[in-house]
Amino acid sequence: MNTKTKNGAHLLVDAFKAAGINKIFTLSGNHIMPVYDAIFESNIDLIHTRHEGATVHMADAWARLTGEVGIALVTGGPGHANAVSALYTAAMAESPVVLISGHAPIGQLGKGAFQEMNQADIAAPLTKASWVCQKVEDVGTDIAKAIRIAKSGRPGPVHLSLPTDALESALPSNAISPKAESFEAEHSAIAANDIQQILAQLKGATKPLILTGPMMQSKKGRVILKSLEATLGMPVVGMESPRGIGDPSLGAFAEVLAQADCVLLLGKKVDFTLKFAQSPGIQKDCVFLQIDPDVEEIKRAKNAVGDRLLHSIQADTPTAIEALIAANQGNKPAPSKWQEEVHAAIDFRPNAWKELTPRTGNIHPVQALAPLQAILDSHPDSVLISDGGEIGQWAQACLKAPNRVLNGVAGSIGAGLPFATAARVAKPDSPIVAVVGDGTFGFHCAEIDTAVRYKLPFILIVGNDARWNAEYQIQVRDYGQDRTIGCELLPSNYEKVCEAFGGYGELVNDSNEVLLAAKRAQASNLPSCLNILIEGLAAPNIKRT
16 A cells, blocks of 8 residues: 555544544554554554453553553454453443444445455444544544543443445545544533432431442542532542442442431432332432433432432433532531541451451452452552452552442453453553452453553452352352352463463462562562462352441
């Protein structure tokens, strides 16, 4: 190709530059070779993965950690299909991701083109919008539209397919390169009297609670929520776990939620994580207020709680928080006893966890994880990644960090290794501790190769109990100890897999060695795996009584 003749792929790269995008997570393939060629002379870095699903998981983690849109670029057909399942995790995490897929040429559709597939229809159920670019001059404006949609309202993934003929065709004279402002998120307007009604209801309550969803659980988002809590003098709680009100990172939160008499759903969905807002999780006479960007979510809340939904506003969460803070400026109350009670419940952890006897062999999950807090506490911008079933819940109960990336409300597993890889791209100087299960390790272990190639070190903790423990615990609970089947794994040497890819690995079976091994892994400056043998315990159900 004559690189001096600009084509659709060059228009795409120009749009990336206008949007300030300099990192793209990708896996190569026939349909997107024009994009690779156009990127060759740009300053955009390609992080080339081993599986298309990993590209989306990496873009997801990048978006959550940086606050910028995450771009995943894959080829069409089966490459696109491989990437689609990872969109669900991003969607439930409210993460602004754009999946760009190559696509069979528009001029060959319906003729049996190579890897022809109804890609937009396949991605549509898992995205805010999904479409196929129709002509070369639309490439720039389509990517701007995709990014804008991903960032607006409730953030989430968007899919755009780019046919090869749109990428390869020369640019016509009417082709437009989008301006920087065309990539910006759209924000709502909120009437002052609506905000005042919300505040009046909250202030009139004895035990009010403000609940937020996943999009506010970034480091920056949690700082904003603390400011909101301080301004209003009432507890603000973020929820992003598939265990919902039983999230171990929220300690005994379920106990105080059951006492609340007024709940503001601030971008928080009424779904399974909130027990559908029904008792006994929430008292029967608790009233609700709602600010949400989606009409359908407002309708769903109304269906769930009926007349107990006293007031609702359609607006995006950041705009609503700004309005709430502005409306209460100059009236900053002291922390209430109720606030202190809520935080005490969330901070609660059983004393028995501190009294575990050192042991060898299969150690308690707390002993495998709690020592790692020293690594996370060593830097003000450290990153905790939690993936897997029961082990992920133990990690969330035992560890905290300024930045946290979970498998989230999706309840999916397998993203931990891609998350860790992208976290190092986003946070080049911060300690990164990623906790996964032995089942989880098998999904994307080849991304250790990606991390080694790009020199992206992290500490990967594999909680090895030699089984799919979440499913095992369900079988034991629902069917009995003698009716467990299909959950067995081998106590495999996952650390050797990491070493084979060029990383650092250690097998750990002594509770006194966990932190020492983590420090050796950190000192290696390599992608590392600590394969820790643990007891296969059920996730903690934290109660104060």
